[in-house]
Amino acid sequence: MKQRESSPSIGLPLTISIIAVSFAAIFVKWSDAPASILSMYRMWFASLLMIPIVWKNRGEFKKIENKDWFYLFFSGTFLAMHFVLWFGSLKLTTVASSTIILSLQPLVSLVGGFWLFKERTTLPALLTMGMAIVGATMIGWGDWALSKEAIIGDLLSFLSVIxxxxxxxxxxSTVKKVLHWIYSFCVFFFASIVLTIYNLCTGAAFGGYRAEEWGIFLLLAIVPTIAHVINNWLLNYVNATTISMSILGEPVGATLLAVLLLSEHLVGWQIVGGILVLFGVFFFLIQQKKALPLNEAIKENTHSTLEKEIK
Structure with a gap:
């Protein structure tokens, strides 16, 4: 297993991640290609672009155990499902409207983290999470729609969160065992395969797209995918809930970009909501840093107990 390094400052990497991933919704809105095709070419191009770095660190593949390949495949499958479902939802609803559903991600992650890893958090952290979720809801509420098409888009968005x-x-659990570059490449590659099989089964057109569409495929592979690479690296130092919470900054960035690039409009409560999100995420990260020693102690205690039971 890879030796755990001392925790670096995560503020700047998270900020870069939030800015990068905020462009995803804009690129999807610009494209006329099916969601599954957008997702597939994004992953294939991202995998190809990573080959030089992966080749340089190819010795890391020897550290991947047979059981870990199983986890890498399913991680890629979940990522493929996320892209297809979320890109599909953006075809049916506005950028801002999707934020109401996406804001549930830290809650789902918090429940899952407690159930799977016995992770704990503090009451102040829960309160700041609530503040950010309320803010994200305020951003999307003005464009909330109740049409049949929008409801389907909201359902797809929720499934993408899961x-x-x-x-x-x-x-x-898995990124700590191998260099994050190799982990990201493997996950992206498996996601590419899963998406290719899906498109073959559904009869989606693999070609015939305008040059602008291929440019969007490449932009998706470079800009927002950087956020996934950064987040995979950060999983060495923080938990999935912290990453999920930081992603709440995406609605703020995406909504601002939608105003600038898609001519969408902001109203007063959306601006207030954006401020609440930023403050909520900032103070949540501070609280999670305080809770980190507690979670590490719980994990160490659980590990020691399991070792005693095995003996």
């Missing part, structure tokens, strides 16, 4: 939380939980 998928991405599953992807993060697998990463939380």
């Amino acid at each position: 998928a991405v939380v599953g992807y993060l939980f697998i990463g939380q």
Whole structure:
């Protein structure tokens, strides 16, 4: 197993991650390609772009045990499901409207983290999480729609939340065993394969797209995918709930970009909501840093107990 390094400052990497991932919704809105095709080419291009780094660190593949390949495959499958479901939801609803559902991600992650890893958090952290979720809801509420199409989009968005939380939980356990570059490449590669099989089964067109579409595929592979690489690296030091909470900053960035690039409009409560999200995420990260020693102690105690039972 890879030796755990001392925790670096995570503020700047998280900020870069939030800015990068905020562009995803904009690129999807610009594209006329099916959601599954967007997802597939994003993953294939991302995998190809990573080959030079992966080749340089190819010795890391020897550290991957047989059982870990199983986890890597399912992590890639969950990521593929997330992209197809979320991109599909964006085809049916507005960028801002999707934030109401996406804001549930830290809650789903918090429940899963407690159930799977016995992770604890503090009351102040829960309160700041609530503040950010309220803020995200305020951002999306103005464009909330009740049409049949929008409801289907909201359902797809919620399913995408479950998928991405599953992807993060697998990463939380597996990325510590191998260099994060290799982990990200393997996950992206398996996601590419899963998406290719899905598109073959559904009869989606693999070609015939305009040059602008191929440019969007490449932009998706570079800009927002950087956020996934950064988050996979951060899973060495923080849990999936912290990553999920930081992603609440995405609605703020995506909504601002939608105003600038898609001519969408902001109203007063959306601005207030954005401020609440930023403050909520900032103070949550501070509280989680305080809770980290407690969670590490619980994990160490659980590990020691299991070793005694085995003996």
